[in-house]
Amino acid sequence: xxxxxxxxxxxxxxxxxxxxxxxxxxxxxxxxxxxxxxxxxxxxxxxxxxxxxxxxxxxxxxxxxxxxxxxxxxxxxxxxxxxxxxxxxxxxxxxxxxxxxxxxxxxxxxxxxxxxxxxxxxxxxxxxxxxxxxxxxxxxxxxxxxxxxxxxxxxxxxxxxxxxxxxxxxxxxxxxxxxxxxxxxxxxxxxxxxxxxxxxxxxxxxxxxxxxxxxxxxxxxxxxxxxxxxxxxxxxxxxxxxxxxxxxxxxxxxxxxxxxxxxxxxxxxxxxxxxxxxxxxxxxxxxxxxxxxxxxxxxxxxxxxxxxxxxxxxxxxxxxxxxxxxxxxxxxxxx
Amino acid sequence: xxxxxxxxxxxxxxxxxxxxxxxxxxxxxxxxxxxxxxxxxxxxxxxxxxxxxxxxxxxxxxxxxxxxxxxxxxxxxxxxxxxxxxxxxxxxxxxxxxxxxxxxxxxxxxxxxxxxxxxxxxxxxxxxxxxxxxxxxxxxxxxxxxxxxxxxxxxxxxxxxxxxxxxxxxxxxxxxxxxxxxxxxxxxxxxxxxxxxxxxxxxxxxxxxxxxxxxxxxxxxxxxxxxxxxxxxxxxxxxxxxxxxxxxxxxxxxxxxxxxxxxxxxxxxxxxxxxxxxxxxxxxxxxxxxxxxxxxxxxxxxxxxxxxxxxxxxxxxxxxxxxxxxxxxxxxxxx
DNA sequence: TTGAAAGCGTTACCAC
DNA sequence: GTGGTAACGCTTTCAA
Numbered sequence: 262x263x264x265x266x267x268x269x270x271x272x273x274x275x276x277x278x279x280x281x282x283x284x285x286x287x288x289x290x291x292x293x294x295x296x297x298x299x300x301x302x303x304x305x306x307x308x309x310x311x312x313x314x315x316x317x318x319x320x321x322x323x324x325x326x327x328x329x330x331x332x333x334x335x336x337x338x339x340x341x342x343x344x345x346x347x348x349x350x351x352x353x354x355x356x357x358x359x360x361x362x363x364x365x366x367x368x369x370x371x372x373x374x375x376x377x378x379x380x381x382x383x384x385x386x387x388x389x390x391x392x393x394x395x396x397x398x399x400x401x402x403x404x405x406x407x408x409x410x411x412x413x414x415x416x417x418x419x420x421x422x423x424x425x426x427x428x429x430x431x432x433x434x435x436x437x438x439x440x441x442x443x444x445x446x447x448x449x450x451x452x453x454x455x456x457x458x459x460x461x462x463x464x465x466x467x468x469x470x471x472x473x474x475x476x477x478x479x480x481x482x483x484x485x486x487x488x489x490x491x492x493x494x495x496x497x498x499x500x501x502x503x504x505x506x507x508x509x510x511x512x513x514x515x516x517x518x519x520x521x522x523x524x525x526x527x528x529x530x531x532x533x534x535x536x537x538x539x540x541x542x543x544x545x546x547x548x549x550x551x552x553x554x555x556x557x558x559x560x561x562x563x564x565x566x567x568x569x570x571x572x573x574x575x576x577x578x579x580x581x582x583x584x585x586x587x588x589x590x591x592x593x594x595x596x
Numbered sequence: 597x598x599x600x601x602x603x604x605x606x607x608x609x610x611x612x613x614x615x616x617x618x619x620x621x622x623x624x625x626x627x628x629x630x631x632x633x634x635x636x637x638x639x640x641x642x643x644x645x646x647x648x649x650x651x652x653x654x655x656x657x658x659x660x661x662x663x664x665x666x667x668x669x670x671x672x673x674x675x676x677x678x679x680x681x682x683x684x685x686x687x688x689x690x691x692x693x694x695x696x697x698x699x700x701x702x703x704x705x706x707x708x709x710x711x712x713x714x715x716x717x718x719x720x721x722x723x724x725x726x727x728x729x730x731x732x733x734x735x736x737x738x739x740x741x742x743x744x745x746x747x748x749x750x751x752x753x754x755x756x757x758x759x760x761x762x763x764x765x766x767x768x769x770x771x772x773x774x775x776x777x778x779x780x781x782x783x784x785x786x787x788x789x790x791x792x793x794x795x796x797x798x799x800x801x802x803x804x805x806x807x808x809x810x811x812x813x814x815x816x817x818x819x820x821x822x823x824x825x826x827x828x829x830x831x832x833x834x835x836x837x838x839x840x841x842x843x844x845x846x847x848x849x850x851x852x853x854x855x856x857x858x859x860x861x862x863x864x865x866x867x868x869x870x871x872x873x874x875x876x877x878x879x880x881x882x883x884x885x886x887x888x889x890x891x892x893x894x895x896x897x898x899x900x901x902x903x904x905x906x907x908x909x910x911x912x913x914x915x916x917x918x919x920x921x922x923x924x925x926x927x928x929x930x931x
Numbered sequence: 932t933t934g935a936a937a938g939c940g941t942t943a944c945c946a947c
Numbered sequence: 948g949t950g951g952t953a954a955c956g957c958t959t960t961c962a963a
Contacts, residue, residue: 286933345673362697377650659943660943
């Protein structure tokens with residue numbers, strides 16, 4: 262029952278011979294619109310089922326030059342936003358008959374080498390859900406000639422397709438919300454500094470503060486999207502400035518920040534400092550945090566991504582599919 | 597730059613023709629121990645590099661009957677233990693030249709149908725990291741003739757290979773620890789009731805309590821491994837019994853439980869109730885929770901799994917590879 | 932509608 | 948060590 266003893270599965274040729282039809286017939290039985298009579302198809306499929314035959318996808322790939330495999334490039338599975346994203350994506354792809362080949366990028370190492378398998382396995386499309394810095398060059402080498410879609414990020418100076426939430430709108434909504442609460446002094450805590458989503462949120466937030474006549478008390482970079490970075494950054498902000506609100510570039514940062522403010526600084530959230538995040542991960546809904554955040558339209562983003570993979574999506578301006586998010590007000594900005 | 601225009605990559609035959617060697621030579625240049633002269637190999641590899649040739653893994657699979665793809669069967673990406681596990685696994689596999697094909701099981705639907713692609717894509721091995729109920733039958737159908745490894749679970753009455761942490765030992769360590777703290781009344785909160793890991797922890801914990809002369813105050817089932825289930829269960833236990841300690845079947849349950857005890861019941865952890873979990877997920881180390889737990893030896897488990905995939909592991913008794921975990925004492929059981 | 936045969940891009944076996 | 952050639956299991960013309 263362990264490796265080695267692969268008694269090879271039955272092939273189309275064998276099946277055909279047993280039924281007394283041609284191998285082509287077997288192939289056609291499995292091809293949706295093929296020109297084959299219902300009876301023939303029925304006969305073949307039932308025989309196949311009882312003999313345990315199923316078409317070899319590898320051989321099929323070789324001859325059709327379509328693998329029905331989508332490469333998913335990932336790097337930050339520890340940010341809780343991503344596991345859910347990947348799970349949803351993988352499910353969505355499965356529903357349209359695509360398999361998911363997972364690539365975990367290791368930042369230091371040679372990207373090209375890590376992505377080589379993307380080409381060698383003939384993946385039909387590549388979906389990039391990694392915030393990690395990726396040179397457009399390595400990317401287009403790896404994806405050359407295939408559909409490539411980035412989720413939640415863009416790459417400047419490349420016309421790669423992106424599916425994103427409206428980051429700027431979300432950041433402005435947060436600023437407006439702080440303002441409506443009467444807070445006039447707000448800070449921004451960044452995640453991965455040069456990530457496009459981070460920059461968009463940052464710029465829009467800061468610009469909106471200015472429009473509203475509010476004060477930007479601090480603008481610090483966590484350096485990564487993690488609990489620890491949020492924790493550290495919150496301490497830094499709270500200790501060195503007098504701020505009434507903090508907008509963290511995403512939820513996991515905010516969660517770390519809340520813990521730091523409450524448990525280490527003894528501050529009240531939202532009493533002393535209002536807090537908002539971005540994404541709306543599950544944790545944001547936990548009573549302990551009850552985090553105000555801007556929800557990314559995850560399902561819609563995945564749906565659009567799957568449409569792009571299958572070629573059933575209308576083109577978007579600048580190849581950027583911008584989907585609307587939603588401000589979710591919870592207790593970290595109550596009152 | 598989008599789909600459709602796959603200008604096909606160069607083939608070995610073309611490359612060979614351009615260099616003026618045989619196609620076999622090209623193949624040998626890429627085969628580690630092949631009988632080819634260093635000069636020839638060098639010449640081919642450099643030409644290949646400059647012409648952008650790389651061997652087609654699909655064709656190679658067809659002829660070698662090895663895909664270098666491992667199927668990873670998953671179902672609970674929302675339990676934070678799994679994303680890290682999957683990431684580590686995928687990295688480990690990548691290092692031995694294996695790709696990861698991800699399968700997200702949807703519990704309700706037809707398992708066989710969902711796993712059909714495992715056979716069709718000729719995966720070399722299957723790693724199951726799902727706690728979801730899987731009939732041994734569906735499993736052996738899907739994995740027939742290939743290496744199949746389960747992580748963190750076993751299937752009774754099947755001699756499938758498993759890589760597990762010593763659940764019983766961990767549960768006993770928790771019981772002993774509670775006892776050493778002077779707690780005499782303890783509860784158990786289960787996750788997925790019939791999951792093997794859950795049962796092992798449960799039985800060993802309860803048995804040990806008896807040996808130690810302690811009282812089992814409650815034995816409730818959360819129903820799933822989730823924050824919400826832990827939250828609910830903790831409330832139930834705290835409201836209906838007088839307990840001095842709770843052992844949650846895993847960390848995410850415990851985290852939910854702690855929040856419920858503290859924020860909803862106004863109890864002190866560990867003052868009123870000591871809490872322990874299992875796994876040692878990142879959250880367990882957060883200052884807010886600082887959860888005492890039994891750490892699963894994740895790296896060792898992955899290492900062993902990769903060895904099993906590559907056939908480089910010595911056999912284990914009953915095909916169950918039991919790796920030792922470690923009790924991590926933190927503040928939820930301090931004092 | 933059906934069957935025969937030529938690919939798809941490798942690897943493996945065989946001579947040389 | 949090297950080149951020719953048959954698989955590998957399927958899809959896709961092309962005739963019938």
